[in-house]
Amino acid sequence: MPRITVSVDGVTYEEEVEPRLLLVHLLRDRLGKTGTPVGCDTGNCGACTVTLDGRSAKSCSVLAVQADGSEVVTVEGLARDGRWHPMQEAFHAEHALQCGYCTPGMLMAAIDLLRDDPDPSEEAVRRGLEGNLCRCTGYTNIVRAVRRAAAEMSRAPHERMPGAAEDREAAAS
Amino acid sequence: MTEELDAGLVAGRIAESDQMSEPSAEREMGRARRRKEDARLVTGRTMWTDNIQLPGMLYVAFLRSPMAHARITGVNVSAARSRPGVVAAYSGRDLAGEQGSLPCAWPVTEDIVIPDHPPMAVDEVRYPGEAVACVVATDRYRAADALEAIAVDYEPLDPVLDMTEALAEGAPKVHEAGNRAFTWKFAGGDIDAAFRDAPVVIDRTYVQQRLIPTAMEPRAVVATTDGDGFTLYSATQIPHVLRVMLAMTTGIPEHKLRVVAPDVGGGFGSKLQVTAEEVLALLLARRLGRPVKWTESRSEGNLTVHHGRDQLQRIAVAADRDGRIRGVRVELLADMGAYLMLVTPGVPLLGAFMYNGIYKMDAYDFTCTGVFTTKMPTDAYRGAGRPEATFAIERAVDELAHELGIDPVEVRRRNWITREEFPYTTIAGLTYDSGDYEAATEKALAMFGYDELRAEQADRRERRDPVQLGIGVSTYTEMCGLAPSRVLGSLSYGAGGWEHAAVRLLPTGKVEVVTGTSPHGQGHETAWSQIAADALGVPFEDVSVLHGDTSVAHRGMDTYGSRSLVVGGVAVLAACEKVKERARELAAHLMEASADDVEFDGGRFRVRGTDEGRTIQELALAAFAAHDLPGGFEPRLDAEATFDPDNFSFPHGTHLCAVEVDTETGRCAIRSYVAVDDVGSVVNPLIVEGQVHGGIAQGVGQALFEEAVHDADGNLVTTTMADYLIPSAADLPEFTTGRTETPATSNPLGVKGVGEAGTIASTPAVVNAITDALRPYGVRDVRMPCTPERIWRALAEAEAAVPGQAPATGPAPAAVPGFAPVPTHGSTPGAAPPPAPASEPIRGFVAPATSESAPEGGAR
Numbered sequence A: 001m002p003r004i005t006v007s008v009d010g011v012t013y014e015e016e017v018e019p020r021l022l023l024v025h026l027l028r029d030r031l032g033k034t035g036t037p038v039g040c041d042t043g044n045c046g047a048c049t050v051t052l053d054g055r056s057a058k059s060c061s062v063l064a065v066q067a068d069g070s071e072v073v074t075v076e077g078l079a080r081d082g083r084w085h086p087m088q089e090a091f092h093a094e095h096a097l098q099c100g101y102c103t104p105g106m107l108m109a110a111i112d113l114l115r116d117d118p119d120p121s122e123e124a125v126r127r128g129l130e131g132n133l134c135r136c137t138g139y140t141n142i143v144r145a146v147r148r149a150a151a152e153m154s155r156a157p158h159e160r161m162p163g164a165a166e167d168r169e170a171a172a173s
Numbered sequence B: 001m002t003e004e005l006d007a008g009l010v011a012g013r014i015a016e017s018d019q020m021s022e023p024s025a026e027r028e029m030g031r032a033r034r035r036k037e038d039a040r041l042v043t044g045r046t047m048w049t050d051n052i053q054l055p056g057m058l059y060v061a062f063l064r065s066p067m068a069h070a071r072i073t074g075v076n077v078s079a080a081r082s083r084p085g086v087v088a089a090y091s092g093r094d095l096a097g098e099q100g101s102l103p104c105a106w107p108v109t110e111d112i113v114i115p116d117h118p119p120m121a122v123d124e125v126r127y128p129g130e131a132v133a134c135v136v137a138t139d140r141y142r143a144a145d146a147l148e149a150i151a152v153d154y155e156p157l158d159p160v161l162d163m164t165e166a167l168a169e170g171a172p173k174v175h176e177a178g179n180r181a182f183t184w185k186f187a188g189g190d191i192d193a194a195f196r197d198a199p200v201v202i203d204r205t206y207v208q209q210r211l212i213p214t215a216m217e218p219r220a221v222v223a224t225t226d227g228d229g230f231t232l233y234s235a236t237q238i239p240h241v242l243r244v245m246l247a248m249t250t251g252i253p254e255h256k257l258r259v260v261a262p263d264v265g266g267g268f269g270s271k272l273q274v275t276a277e278e279v280l281a282l283l284l285a286r287r288l289g290r291p292v293k294w295t296e297s298r299s300e301g302n303l304t305v306h307h308g309r310d311q312l313q314r315i316a317v318a319a320d321r322d323g324r325i326r327g328v329r330v331e332l333l334a335d336m337g338a339y340l341m342l343v344t345p346g347v348p349l350l351g352a353f354m355y356n357g358i359y360k361m362d363a364y365d366f367t368c369t370g371v372f373t374t375k376m377p378t379d380a381y382r383g384a385g386r387p388e389a390t391f392a393i394e395r396a397v398d399e400l401a402h403e404l405g406i407d408p409v410e411v412r413r414r415n416w417i418t419r420e421e422f423p424y425t426t427i428a429g430l431t432y433d434s435g436d437y438e439a440a441t442e443k444a445l446a447m448f449g450y451d452e453l454r455a456e457q458a459d460r461r462e463r464r465d466p467v468q469l470g471i472g473v474s475t476y477t478e479m480c481g482l483a484p485s486r487v488l489g490s491l492s493y494g495a496g497g498w499e500h501a502a503v504r505l506l507p508t509g510k511v512e513v514v515t516g517t518s519p520h521g522q523g524h525e526t527a528w529s530q531i532a533a534d535a536l537g538v539p540f541e542d543v544s545v546l547h548g549d550t551s552v553a554h555r556g557m558d559t560y561g562s563r564s565l566v567v568g569g570v571a572v573l574a575a576c577e578k579v580k581e582r583a584r585e586l587a588a589h590l591m592e593a594s595a596d597d598v599e600f601d602g603g604r605f606r607v608r609g610t611d612e613g614r615t616i617q618e619l620a621l622a623a624f625a626a627h628d629l630p631g632g633f634e635p636r637l638d639a640e641a642t643f644d645p646d647n648f649s650f651p652h653g654t655h656l657c658a659v660e661v662d663t664e665t666g667r668c669a670i671r672s673y674v675a676v677d678d679v680g681s682v683v684n685p686l687i688v689e690g691q692v693h694g695g696i697a698q699g700v701g702q703a704l705f706e707e708a709v710h711d712a713d714g715n716l717v718t719t720t721m722a723d724y725l726i727p728s729a730a731d732l733p734e735f736t737t738g739r740t741e742t743p744a745t746s747n748p749l750g751v752k753g754v755g756e757a758g759t760i761a762s763t764p765a766v767v768n769a770i771t772d773a774l775r776p777y778g779v780r781d782v783r784m785p786c787t788p789e790r791i792w793r794a795l796a797e798a799e800a801a802v803p804g805q806a807p808a809t810g811p812a813p814a815a816v817p818g819f820a821p822v823p824t825h826g827s828t829p830g831a832a833p834p835p836a837p838a839s840e841p842i843r844g845f846v847a848p849a850t851s852e853s854a855p856e857g858g859a860r
Ligand code: FES
Pocket: A037, A038, A039, A040, A041, A042, A043, A044, A045, A046, A047, A048, A049, A058, A059, A060, A061
């Protein structure tokens, strides 16, 4: 069985995995990182979204072996020193979650969205989150939350997430 | 403009949130508290059922029928048993002796046919996806692998897919007893008199397509036993009801069974069920003596989570020429699917009292026949019966308005119960306690910019703009707060509708509220804390709400039917009041005053007219210490209460939707959506608004996107999220919401419930808007979901039926400024009915589908 090394939320794991093991099952069943849920089996819902080397990825659509040598951040790795990420704060403040099942993926996708577009219009948020489905909220408050977090982050940029691509580039140069 | 609006909203919200940490001197009721639940949900420290890992746990996978209807002639699981990691494999026959039958708690008529429903099929499969065998293995991959080693022989039988055909003589049978489950009737007033000589009769048939509820968390079950008792963790809305039903079904004594609903990721009625998988997980844990877990995949869920809606509705409205409704007649076929599950037959009955909507009329007649087909059973889905009823009456009233050339808002105004008339007993026998349809409608029209949009619509019609504007109105009410137990009893339901709460004042003055409701996204931990904080005068932060575990919350009726606040929240208040009375007695004793002289304010008991007082926290400690108590006073400040409502509650509101329809491509986009809801008094406006948003989205989903589709062999073809489309953020607009507030008189909080309102109101608002946009083209209806293809076909068929109509369509002289009726419709008595393009033929009732108005000399 292939042996992989993967960092998840700042902790390095060495695991032997079946080649077919999905990253999301590695996280949930092997590493106990159950903060990242599964909502479908066709890559449509986005509930399982994490960041893989700084970019959002649906962890149900990635094999664990493909994550070898990568840094994964899940919703469990967003808070810093007990302080929530501005996106977490904004989701709370805007009541952008009800059952919360879509929330981990929604947070990770939204954070990635702001990397590309730090001040997205309502339309841009809606398009950017098209791959993340929520059955509870009707999205109105999610859109508000993402824009609120954008405003907040432009005022006081949050420290970068661990594993963000720029960090690695900066470290390499 | 939207930008400005947004900025304003965001600013307002930031201002609100700045008050988040203020002390709680201010009343909690009505306050936009951020939710207590969020902390675990935004950080991933949740306990979904699938997160649970127990030592020695095994994983279950089910082999499911690839056919809609077949006789099982053989199942061989022996090869699967020797696969690596496999601990056991069973067929339905292996479990036949102990699996029993899944329960139906709502035998709506005496002669109802309730077929045996084995959790795992034994001799015959009757819907696609029905479980026929299972594997239990050491991990989920191995369990799934081993399924392919199971051999099943099927002898195909004819599928039964169409309700009308199912009822025909000689149709293939789903069950030996035939395909009719029941026929249920209800009538008020003289319906024949209402229709006799009615100047106008609107007679329509609508298809409520089959929906898949699609909670984001798939179902999951963990069952474990210590050899004596059992614990079942399940992604369920109903831990309490489930425990009772499982005890009755499995023979595990009730006191040996604990049911836990951990964090549950949405339900919308789909987790209001006693499922095959829950029963089987318990049986497997019992057989194997080890914990077992089953988690469904989404494709499995689309097949086997109970479906919703699926009714064929014929509605006839008799009216006078001024638009006054004389009577409504409804004939319903309701697809039960293959079996009757927990409340399957009751769902259409929950709509039976709602087809009269908010309107006054002389007569009402309702008949519903439940029909078996070889499909997944239907059961409660957000609104359960009431969205169907509201859709039919709101669509029909729009048709009436159009027929008479009256503005659709005006025709509603002429018929609705006026604010002075409450309480009002409707033709369906319900007493609506309070409401103000005028206020909600006025507010919605103003927020929407109704007149401006009508003007724009007229302009686009005039210009023959290929993109037409449609405006849809929906004025709804619903019966919620399920339910007065005596009413449930009169409808043959198997249980009551009360709710229970317990409140415990801990020695340090903190409060535990134990509730029988079982939230899965509704925010009860927050809202119940607000209710208790106000009632006891303690800080919001000092309250914890415990729920969802039958060993903690020992009595309950759980969460569905917009009942939690209206019944369960009121029970919390009642329990707090009892605690307060005990505290008052203790305070009086300690201060050597009479209890009548002790007043309570802001958490402090004071002897009237003096400064002497005790805080409720001091009293909690005094009760705990028990050094100096009144005679016979038990050393605790706890109480329990059960609330059984006298009446339903009746939220209402007006929803307005503007759509833009591209008449060349059929593309339809919602341009704006305004909802003004009256849900009575509000505990937490943030939560209320969220419920409305989510509800609207689900109703829009039914109108535009969602449908469970079966092929000719009866296979479900919409098994994935790529085929069954729930709305994404990109599919929906920002919803604009507002409220009016007429408190309910049926409970001391004045609350009415909000969980289902948005879903009930929005579907007809959207379809009315689409029809409104297309009327000048001769289109009278588009069947749901109104996909671009269906809209395009409806336009093409209308054009074919009346060639040259569409291009030549200009607005006819409008009876109401800005409202253009279709020019070709003959509404004169005796006029030849216009050809009626039905975009797809609707099988079912032999409806006089083309007749808009009664011929001279009387109608039917
Ligand atoms: S679980 Fe649905 S996209 Fe990954």
